[in-house]
Amino acid sequence: MAAGSVHGAAGLSFAEQEAAGGGGGRAAKGMRRPRGWTAVAFIIGFFAAASMASSSFGTPLASYLISRYNMKGNAATNVSNVYSGLLSFAPVVGAFVADSFWGRFRTMLFGSVFGVIGMVVITLSATIRQLKPPSCSAAARQAGTCAGPSALHRAVLYVGMGLLVVSAGGTNPTALPFGADQFDETNERHKAGLTRYFNWYYAVAMMATFLALTVIVYVQDKVSWGLGFAIPTVLTLVTFAVFLAGTAVYVYVPPEGSIFSSVARVVVASCRKWRLRLPHPDDARRQEEVLYSYSPPVPAAGNDGPRRVFRLPLTLQLSFLNKAAFVTDADEVRPDGSPARPWNLCSVQQVEEVKCLVKIIPMWVSGVVWFVVLTEMSNYTYIQALTMDLHMGSRFTIPPVSILAVFNLSVALFAPVFDLLISGAARYLTKAGGGGGGVTLLQRQGAGLVVGSLALVVAAAVERRRRDSALGHGDGVSPLSAFLLAPQLAVMGASGALSMIGQMEFYNTQFPDQMRTLANAAFYCAQGASSYLATLAVDVVNARTRRRGGSAGWVSDDINAGRIDYFYYTMAVLGAVNFVYFLVCSHFYRYKGEQAPESAGPELPSDTDSARTSGTEAALLKT
Template sequence: MDLHMGSNKGFIIPPVINHGSHDEHATSAARADQPHEGRSRKSGGFAEAERMESRLYMTFSLATNAFAQPLTNYLIKRYNMKQNTATDVANIFSGTSSFSPVVGAFAADALWGRFRTLVFGIVAAFLGMVIVTLSATISHLKPPSCGDVARQAAGECAGPSGIHLAVLYIGMALHVVAAAGFNPTSIPFGADQFDAANDNEGEEAAGLKRYYNWCYAVAMAASFVAFTFVPYVQDKVSWGLSFGIPTALMLVAFAVFLAGTPLYVHVPPEGSIFSSVARVLVASCRKWSLKLPHPRDARQQEAHLYNPPFVAGGNGRVFKLPLTLQLTFFNKAAIIMTDADEIRPDGTPARPWSLCSVQQVEEVKCLVKIIPVWISGLLSFIVSTELTNYTFLQALTMDLHIGSSSKGFTIPPVSIIAVYNLTILLFVPVYDLLIARAAQRVTKVEGGITVLQRQGVGVAISAVALVVAAVFERRRRGSALENGGITSPMSVFLLSPQLAVMGIAVAFNMIGQLEFYNTQFPDQMRTLANAAFYCAQGASNYMATLVVNIVNARTRRHGGGQGWVPNDINAGKLDYFYYAMAVFAVVNLIYFLVCSYFYRYKGWKGSIHGSYGERVSAAVGAGQPHRLYMATAMAFNAFAQPVTNYLIKRYNMKPNTATKVTNIFSGTYSFSPVVGAFVADAFCGRFWTLLFGAVAALVAMVVITLSATISQLKPPSCSDVARQAGTCAGPSSLHRAVLYIGMALLVVATGGYQPTSLPFGADQFDLNTSRRDTSDGNETNGRCHEDNEPAGLKRYYNWYYVINTAAAFVALTFIVYIQDKVSWGLGFAIPTALLLAGLAVFLAGAPLYVYVHPQGSIFSSVARVLVASCRNSSLRLPHPRDARQQVAHLYNPPVVVGGGNGRVFKLPLTLQLSFLNKAAIVTDAENEIKPDGSPARPWRLCSVQQVEETKCLVKIIPVWISGVMWFITLAELTNYTFLQALTMDLHMGKRFIVPPVSIVAIFYLSIVLFVPVYDLLITRAAQRVTKVEGGVTVLQRQGVGVAISAVSLVVAAVTERRRRASVSPPSVFLLAPQLAVMGVSAAFNMIGQMEFYNTQFPDQMRTLANAAFYCAQGASSYLATLVVNIVNARTRRHGGGQGWVVNDINAGRLDNFYYTMAVFAGINFVYFLVCSYFYRYKDEPQEEADSSPVTREAVLVKIG
């Protein structure tokens, strides 16, 4: 297994995209206002590639990670490579993959454009996966299998031949090319499809319609893969099949993507992000013989250079940089030789390769000055990579037991690396809360030390870590040689000190690097900041391999033998290698000190343009709630995900009972965030709601941990045989009380932290505060002003990295492994401890937070309309049959946009639900309307906009109820299909056994396969007949889904009757048809619901749209349980026995229950037809004959 903690083995790197320099933004903006080239169909939609991209991104990531993640293990086991060789190959592959997106971004922006680069990357990925799959499948393309671990360790297995390596390396090279083409272009290409400024013909709406399809299809595909395929197949079946499945998925996604090519917007290449840099270099070289005016005075020199008014590049959040006297050679690029020739009448340079602005010059200086520090960061990555790589190899030769007995718990060798992650997790709070504050009192610098000083401390500590590693390696090697030269009886935990010290080094250095790049890069090239960080990681993979090869070559030449770092570390001198790397770290420290001495921080002086102001805030506020959310979510999921299994195995509940409890639990926590959002906005505020939720989560996890640990709080253990026979002792009242209290507290916690954590972090950003300026124009003063960066932003970088480290640590060993292999109690205790730590750190920052007072619930406007219309019930509406004339007599002020999104549609008055129109009747304008136009009594007078928004919500409710009923049918089918699977033959062939829960994956698979068919064939065919965009309306789509759900339940009933009557257990795949048909139903109804809520909710309440969708799911969980209880009660009373749906489904009549649910779906279908008949879309024109409502004419209100 590859252990490069600094490498990105998945190589799905966030795209690094920029569009030219700051003086090109005006041109780009002008281009954005024109229709994009390449759109050949008006109905193509602006989100055509957005939905395609999300699916492509999922399949590409799935395919490449299926190969890249287990690469080292694959090379050792299937190619019989030696450990050192496999590690070197994986390092080179990972490093190349990390660099390649930068090349791809350049090619896309400067030469080919995004579409061609994207297609090129996908083709390369597909060919790469085909080659890798063939090499893992065809025996002639790989070495013969060598199953004997001892022979493999001894190097006696046949290694790969030339053709084996050639095929493998071709596949890997294609993966690197694929990363270069796909990673930097996929998401930007999807974004190119949206053009709100030219949406006169509804093209964006068409694209958005398709986006709902693909958004949900991607989610289903991810669910399906997570359900069964890639992890299970790789471990249990074969490497070839595990590569083949994602390859096939990628091919399908790519074919569908290409089918939509004529509809896409193809934005021509706009020039590389490095073009401005190149222009400065060329211009300064052309003017190298010129002399700069006032060479020792930056203020006077700047007055004589080309320094036009600053043009912010569209984001309004860019700082103008003052001229500095470092790297003054570049200043010559801004010398104006002849005003009339070099500057146009509009102030732009006539020859941009001969004249550049001061802003361009200073941005280039920022990049050039960063390079030496970046190199030091690269050297630091090499050090950490070498330590973690060879610590793993050391662990392979040591005692892996926890405890004294050889039969005790054995940890995987890779898990020892978790000490490194855990150290970072524990040290950063200590640094942030104690060390930084103590240092700040002495140095008077914000954060205690500057960002470069922080990196330097990390470099120094890394040298100490390597010395510690060398000392322990000498002890380990001596012990191993005394015991036959293979393994050492020493505990693997003796490696903890070296990992812990390196973790502290990383807590200083790596987080310092992140902050340095993000603060010192030019503002308009900020997207390159993280690219610089990851490129340093990628380069370190190359250099780590090179360092090992150089060391081995030199030590073989002068010392004989295999060198210091051979494949068998007991035969080498790994301690000497660690000492050499410690010297390497010291040399890096000296180099870094020299770089830091000459470095000048990016100047804060200058005009602040746009609305950005100060980049204030705290990860104090922005990061700590996010970290607390991660800890809380981790704790919640540690219980919620396996809850049914936990109730059956640890509480001896019967499957039916456990399913009901789970349904109620999931239903309640699905609703709770809506309640929490209301409480936070209307009463308590976000901080107190968030804190309440976190405390509730902590108490809940303590209760659950105790209930899983203390024997008196849970039923006695029970074997699988006794559980099957139903003879296990069930939970007592005390057991249930403790369990339900814990679950109830988790529900309360979800209501508190989910709707408030991220918004509370956003509250910490104050965009109206100006950044402090330097007091002197000379650049030397800029050195002392790094401490002007707000404290919150400094802490944000800390906690950003901590969150990732914590996630890596938990994923590496604890949660999943411990719950499955050790105990439930410990599996709950660990996230509880992490939650406690997160809450403690969160509270420690309480004095620094920004607290936004409650501003009233989003439902307050609805309540006001209802109250005002009731109060005005006795009044008569003017012109009751003519909406145009009626609106002239009602209160209809200009729309006030409060959401900050700049896109709110003013709704015209309609005559549906006209009783609510009375809320806008003005009876006494002088007393009811203030001089500023606002209502004097908002509970008596509401605007037409408020009235129409209320109508939107009221009209949605009947359709939402039908959605709840559809979710009930889905819940019943999937729940009891699982119980059916438990009683059936689970074999696929003679050997492979399908887990019972995996059969439900067919539901997800059918959605994934059907959505492309629907979108490419059914929709287009229907559109030719109906002339409706999308083929059918969003309500018609939902109705089709409801009808198909009834068919699915009939199929399920027929299959259940056959299963129940069968003498021998039938194949579990007999359940596939009912799941497949229900998947088709979901492709119609579920996606239809998502689109309906997102398009029909009032624009200023759009955040409620997804809440409505998930609340429907939550309601269905309650009602699914209620339906089962009612059916059982009625069938016991009239048919005797236990009812139709009992714990032993063979003793019940599940087929009759399915028929009943089919009737239920039929009733829902009729109800839905009635609702649809009377429903009027928010943007639907209406007849004026009788009702005369105003044709919906959306007025787009823009914030200037």
């Protein structure tokens, strides 16, 4: 892990390095200039195809196991839940491997190969007769006389699923930050492109998922499961070849070593010095001057491209951790400037990186709650669709799960609208008024929380109408069109374009740069944690609303016997409480590299300013 500040030529931007290196504007030997969108074009297509493949298998998995593997409903649901949980938490392992050992490209390449092989195995298992149980009629399935899957059938299926889990661990946490590595953040044009990249990256992924939940699911339901899996498999193979074709233009950021050991060292060192009093407790600049700042020797750039180091100024938030950088008589420094006992003395850079992680945790918790709300709406919107008219016209019937694609379409459409219109207008208005640069990351997430609560209110109103209609018919099925559920999903999609994409950009920009892959893993972990908390929320609500005599609570197995509309209102209240919590956390949050105005200290002379990194903007140094 890089620590301390880096001075001299190490602090030059790519343009300055080219000028210093001569050669008529050519980059210095061993350097590879970030190509921005040129490089991203090779990456984003593969991620879209991978998203389509993952959704085309994972979303209808329970239905696939019941209809083609003749599993019981509970067994199929359990397998689907375990698979979903592993997909959510596998990126943590992949992030650790990428940031500590292999780097983002190698980890992504490893996961991509496993993903292609996994989809081929799944496609073969759905196509070859010997690899799946014999077909079973609806009557036999109802009677429970269908032949279940053999050991061979299960083995092939689980091997394919295991390969996809490994693939998710390698690609999910690395694809987005690897694309971000292709932008030079010291270049204003690239910096603006990076912000736009987060919006369009997720918009493309949502559009791919939309196609998976509509076109691919329809093929699976009406034609064959084998063809439904073969289509995304072929697309993944083609886009993987395109991804490999871009290796000559990519920037490769090498791994920095174990990220967790540095965190542990800061915590241990600050605890060992808990009795010490820090100098200048109200002046961050003066305090930083007397603390330990160490710049390790930076290796020359090789084929892996430039090494990136964010130099973070000292802040007074969580000042207890600053004690880890306080030099005592017992601390020894080697001739090269490195600490003799790294568990006793850490640099300011290491301390500030740990602070970045600690400060993000409260914001991450708010993100988890938002995903809980999204999970509840998705689960019960699907159940609502099962009891409604699924016809589109007189002859065409959509699969119930396809109604959820409205959410993905809404995200895919609203994300570029926000990027091109809302965010652009906000930047223009704030600059015209002498303010900042438009909508901040926290403002974007906060707006998403508000819109999410409104979506639940809409969902509650629709559910009340659906339930009244269903109870008025003897079969319990409402004649209302399932497309009546589209507005609540569209509003929630707008919330996702604000909050979900805002979370991803927030993590990727506020985590220490060498932990950017871990930042992406945190996003997926939030989704995984929300799945379990959503189940807990249902149990708690049912326990509080279940009537005496054993009657069902609000969330009943029979949706018409329960009160899902009341449950939606409860989730809306939870979203409102989460918004208040988010406002409190946002008030105390300082962006990475930003000092509180009152702690900045007196203005330094101009010659000193030129040698320091700005207190309000962390300098990106590439060497």
